[in-house]
Amino acid sequence: MSSTPQKRAVRKSPAERAAEITEAAREIALETGLTALTLRNVAARVGVASGLVAHYQPNMEALVSSTFATIVAAETQEIAGLLSQLPTPSERLSLLVDTLLDNSRLDVTAIWVEAWTLGRRNEALAASVREQMDAWQKVFQGVVEDGNATGAFNVSDAAAVAWQILGMVDGLNAQALVRWDGVNDRGSHLARAVEGMVGAAPGSLVAKPAQ
Amino acid sequence: MSSTPQKRAVRKSPAERAAEITEAAREIALETGLTALTLRNVAARVGVASGLVAHYQPNMEALVSSTFATIVAAETQEIAGLLSQLPTPSERLSLLVDTLLDNSRLDVTAIWVEAWTLGRRNEALAASVREQMDAWQKVFQGVVEDGNATGAFNVSDAAAVAWQILGMVDGLNAQALVRWDGVNDRGSHLARAVEGMVGAAPGSLVAKPAQ
DNA sequence: ACCATTGTTGATCGTGCGATCAACAAGAGA
DNA sequence: TCTCTTGTTGATCGCACGATCAACAATGGT
Numbered sequence: 047m048s049s050t051p052q053k054r055a056v057r058k059s060p061a062e063r064a065a066e067i068t069e070a071a072r073e074i075a076l077e078t079g080l081t082a083l084t085l086r087n088v089a090a091r092v093g094v095a096s097g098l099v100a101h102y103q104p105n106m107e108a109l110v111s112s113t114f115a116t117i118v119a120a121e122t123q124e125i126a127g128l129l130s131q132l133p134t135p136s137e138r139l140s141l142l143v144d145t146l147l148d149n150s151r152l153d154v155t156a157i158w159v160e161a162w163t164l165g166r167r168n169e170a171l172a173a174s175v176r177e178q179m180d181a182w183q184k185v186f187q188g189v190v191e192d193g194n195a196t197g198a199f200n201v202s203d204a205a206a207v208a209w210q211i212l213g214m215v216d217g218l219n220a221q222a223l224v225r226w227d228g229v230n231d232r233g234s235h236l237a238r239a240v241e242g243m244v245g246a247a248p249g250s251l252v253a254k255p256a257q
Numbered sequence: 258m259s260s261t262p263q264k265r266a267v268r269k270s271p272a273e274r275a276a277e278i279t280e281a282a283r284e285i286a287l288e289t290g291l292t293a294l295t296l297r298n299v300a301a302r303v304g305v306a307s308g309l310v311a312h313y314q315p316n317m318e319a320l321v322s323s324t325f326a327t328i329v330a331a332e333t334q335e336i337a338g339l340l341s342q343l344p345t346p347s348e349r350l351s352l353l354v355d356t357l358l359d360n361s362r363l364d365v366t367a368i369w370v371e372a373w374t375l376g377r378r379n380e381a382l383a384a385s386v387r388e389q390m391d392a393w394q395k396v397f398q399g400v401v402e403d404g405n406a407t408g409a410f411n412v413s414d415a416a417a418v419a420w421q422i423l424g425m426v427d428g429l430n431a432q433a434l435v436r437w438d439g440v441n442d443r444g445s446h447l448a449r450a451v452e453g454m455v456g457a458a459p460g461s462l463v464a465k466p467a468q
Numbered sequence: 469a470c471c472a473t474t475g476t477t478g479a480t481c482g483t484g485c486g487a488t489c490a491a492c493a494a495g496a497g498a
Numbered sequence: 499t500c501t502c503t504t505g506t507t508g509a510t511c512g513c514a515c516g517a518t519c520a521a522c523a524a525t526g527g528t
Contacts, residue, residue, distance in 0.1 A: 095507045221424040486511105
């Protein structure tokens with residue numbers, strides 16, 4: 047019975063090992079949160095001595111910050127990809143609201159919330175958070191501006207409205223993190239609110255009942 | 258030069274000492290966050306040995322949880338008090354939105370956000386968080402229901418809409434925590450969105466320019 | 469003036485953290 | 499086959515945390 051005591055980790059190329067470490071960090075963050083990103087935790091997951099993780103990272107602040115950026119940027123790009131397949135701004139805005147509120151990404155939401163707090167004591171992370179928030183805001187702003195051009199929306203300050211919608215989505219998601227029950231059709235309520243903000247026709251953003 | 262080495266703390270009644278400790282905890286939480294609530298931190302602020310803090314608290318989880326509840330409940334009651342002085346539901350809802358977004362309570366917002374994360378690993382805190390969120394929701398729900406009765410609003414599910422508005426406010430506040438700049442008139446944007454959600458007349462919730 | 473009560477101390481234990489580094493060993497090039 | 503490069507180990511340091519508890523000392527009742 048040797049089970050899994052594992053004598054010594056096989057020797058790998060720096061690039062490969064570095065990738066293993068960042069991947070392990072990603073998994074740990076999604077499962078247990080950014081706070082669980084410790085040298086020993088990551089090392090154990092990779093199956094390696096803690097010193098090796100330290101050897102591949104300048105310090106833990108950096109690993110936390112880059113792990114956050116990796117996870118969150120992937121989500122942004124995924125959704126932006128979906129957006130690009132839709133023809134009208136109304137459909138795009140509708141998809142944004144629906145998709146972001148469908149509770150399928152609560153693990154990422156948890157990381158956002160944790161990062162807002164951790165950023166107070168980790169300057170690198172704080173910078174990452176601002177950067178990723180800007181990226182999200184730009185996605186929303188693009189959709190709003192498109193709708194303005196089309197005439198579907200009527201917004202004087204697209205940037206401000208984009209920030210606003212983003213904030214609302216974040217808040218509702220954070221709420222779902224703690225209180226999953228209570229409210230069901232959050233999407234349609236938010237859609238109605240957003241209609242008011244962007245000056246869209248009433249009902250134009252409310253999700254269709256599964257076409 | 259004796260500066261402040263302080264030989265021994267004066268002997269006080271249990272009630273008095275307990276009050277000192279909870280007050281110190283409150284201050285620390287508001288200034289540095291719930292994470293900074295450690296035995297040694299609190300003890301140092303009171304000017305007392307760390308063991309004494311432990312003696313007055315079952316454990317630190319409990320102190321964190323009760324400190325959160327103290328801070329947050331005070332805010333809820335403060336705002337609820339202001340509300341009760343206004344005659345119409347529209348004015349009350351308008352005050353809620355304006356006041357909660359005026360950036361004068363960012364320290365409390367930071368504690369909310371921190372509690373959402375810490376609640377994952379502190380069950381007592383998680384229970385406190387749910388309790389205090391319910392309290393806030395009830396405040397919003399009451400205003401919405403009043404507006405329904407008056408005819409100022411037209412909402413089918415007041416509870417759901419209340420949760421929704423609360424979530425939006427939380428999100429926008431959390432956003433302000435990280436990105437203070439960017440958006441100025443968040444209040445009026447949100448007001449317009451809320452008008453759409455509660456079916457209020459357009460403009461009826463937008464803050465008047467200082468009467 | 470004494471003493472029993474009790475508020476208070478501070479050292480101590482075990483744990484976990486980030487960081488460091490001399491020593492080791494696997495593997496590629498000669 | 500030998501050697502040298504370099505990926506890897508694991509012990510170690512200093513620190514901070516929560517918790518515990520025997521010893522201490524201030525105080526009020528007698």
